[in-house]
Amino acid sequence: MKKRLLGLLAIFGLLLGVLPVGASAAGSGESVIYGGGPFYSGGTATMNSLRSSGYTTVMLWTIHVNSNGDLVYNDQLVVSQGKYVGRAAWPSELASLKQAPTSVKRIEISIGSADVNDFHNIKSLIASQGTGTSSILYKNFSALKTALGADAASFDDEDLYDVNTSVSLGNMLSGLGYKITLCPYSNVTYWKSIKTQLGSKVDRVYLQVYSGGSWNDPATWSKNLGMPVMPGLDSKTPTYGNTPSQVQSRMTNWKSSAGITGGFMWLYDDMLKYPNYGSPADYAKAINTALGS
Template identity: 55%
Template sequence: MKKVFASMAVVAAAALPAAPAHANTLAAGGRSAVYGGGPFYSGGQSVMNTLRASGFTTVVLWAIHVHADTGDLYLNDQLVVSNGQYVGNADWPAQLRTLKQAPTSVNRIEVSVGSAGPDDWGAIASLISQGGTGTSSILYRNFQALRSATGADAINDDDEQHYDLNSTTSFARMVISQGYTFTLVPYTNMGFWRSVKSNLGASVDRVYLQDYAGGTGNDPGAWASSLGMPVDPGLWSKHGSGCATGDSPTDVGNKMRAWKASAGIPGGFMWLYDDIQACAGQYPASAYAAAINNATGGGSTPPPVPAGQNVALNRPATGSASCNSAESPAKAVNGSLSGGTTDKWCSLAATKTLTVDLGSSRSLNGFVVRHAGAGGESATWDTRDYDIQVSTDNATWKTVVQARANTADVAVHNAATSGRYVRLNVITAEQGGNSAARIYEFEAYAS
């Protein structure tokens, strides 16, 4: 992968704050990985919380570089392990541990070794030649210390120039003995990667196929056939001046769905969080994760709806100005998702609210909001941030649900409350910004 040296000012972490509020499911049905460089080390707890709330299921720390003479390990340009000891930012290991703390979508951390720049796999081969891979070797001790510090589940092999089968196999068997699994990150040289997979067998549990830059045009089906296992293809997010280059979340979703149909891909990945962070105002991390999760998992499986019946069904509904006359507030309470893309309430108003009169005060158990993806539209149009409020008089309102960084097509909110009027207050209408609100159903449940 392309080598980027990032500025690494160390940021001390405060006590762990809660991740943003979510619906009951964070990640949808598929699996999704994101590579990140400098921000994953220097961004502090705020970046960890963004990742926990993003919907990405795997975080890949990119990239570890190996000093050929000493075996020292650098994360980009920061020394993190030397002589069998972690010597990096003292706060970083604790910050990484929060990635898997609920509520979170992250269930796996990988450490990527190599890039298109320094010849790290050549350095590994040299160190193996000098000192082997036994428990007293510098490679063994340093990668053991790296695992203790990062909690990494896998070593992510991003060899783009050395391609030596014997040293790669020896190194992989060493880290597997330490508790890592091993993942491959090819973009070319299919025969080499096929041999690595053959040597290591089931210890290779994922293959991340680069489908951008030098890997543009790679066929996941052909690689899967050659390696004997399905692959997770990757794309490059929007980046560059004006965020004009690369793939949008919509592009990612479309490509992943096509690969799911043609090659049965189980997941996908995004390169690179550094760029996603720079373009987050238009294309947030959660939109990319949702695009991959929905495409590779066939959409999210929502939790059970709250107890009781939907008392908002076919009740009088009012709302801010509709996008057009066919997308009125009544469409959000008609109990239907099958009427096409106009079977929803849509609004482009500056302030977007949808209010339902239940007819009398009801004791409520919770709410369900069916967003754009539930009606067959792009998951990037799912409502990102919103509140649900109740009132007895349609004048004074109480907020009972605060949903932030939502990526679910169907969001279920259990909330014991009461009121005659229920209101959906849309704060950020889409994953990429505050544009059109698209609500296919707004449901309120009472026993």
Template identity: 45%
Template structure:
């Protein structure tokens, strides 16, 4: 049975990595699963910015990778030719719950935002810079509705603002954050970028478990000029200890946690799940599908009226 349509006003996001890229022979099935899942937002994770900071003239500086796959070089899309069509299918045509696709830049344990700062210092963000040309090509390939900042390596406000302003000039409709710490950095970005930042996906798992309370989420909202937040939880997954998809949250856990935070006056407009890749790996063992997780978020948060960003 198909999952129910999202409740009016609800929004639910899921991060997805390699399964949606054509190197996965089942990428088409993944797209179909996401279309019918009930998730309203798919966040393509992660775009990495390559740079050899020891060689300013390296012709590969600024190359964009989707995980380990080179997709943009010197202002041209050079990735798998089937990927733009797969991404486009996520939110087009009848029968899809997805109405928004974002590209997420960065992650833990990388130097993407340090590289971005270096490239901005070397070339700026004008139309001839490699960052401008490469993110222009990325927009053409994906039709992304937002650039999501998963900055976990270089908290420099000036370069962060310059980069996001560049994406705005390029025509990306919005920018979003997915923080887990360093609240002052994100608050400074929001103060500079204003309503261009229309969502903040607060990590409430792993290193972000310090945010897993209504009190912490209220504080994030206060620091971000009163905007509502979309907290994220980790689905069932396998930890390094070798458990069999026993770690993380079930759909019921997700629903009850989000509902609990709302009952304690946390300003939620939705939520997100980390990570579709884990859902797919564990679904057979746990019985927990993408549709189950989307329904959990949509039902928990759909009764809320979103808080408007000032």
């Protein structure tokens, strides 16, 4: 009995050493954090904060595609002419996110946003060069994959809504080893067509339930797209957003009404700007608690 007790204590101690605050050994829910500039310039301190936060997925928001195919992370050029040209330390910093002890299992790049021409540029580049190995889109996204090791590419198309363009891009990225995720807030017909044509290459759908998508119902979107969506909420600021307790309440309700298995938070940058409303870890705990993680 004594040996067994010592063994159990040793295992318990090991778990304490491996699991970060807010993480769980048994939970299956996915908690996702979107972040912009701090994920690029925050260095080791930001990576360590994310590793101990309780989030399972880090979303690098966002990759813009210029008319010549250059890839820009927010306003930082990161890939040009098939070569990574971003900050030299960034790839190794991102790689540390998955190093134990950590809650992070997955890194994604988001492509596009509101009020940009990213998908228009992608459409033009596909029309002129295609998506084969000699195309600039293939070369640049391959270089990005090699440098950052991202597991998935998330489509945040809010400027074009052309099914053929997104399906072509999705097939190319899948061939490069990216999983494909979708992040809609409107135009369910468009997103349903992409999901149908890409099939199992799409393994997640993130539904925006804030700003222009405030009235979205996860249950309705899940039914239309044929898979449970992961709803997202905005963090609290002086003029809009949700506190951690509100996030937990809403995610709990969606788990009951829509069977959600994950959720995301927008935006890490705002959480740093308004820490009095809740830390990134507070929001991760809210999602994980709601999902029983």
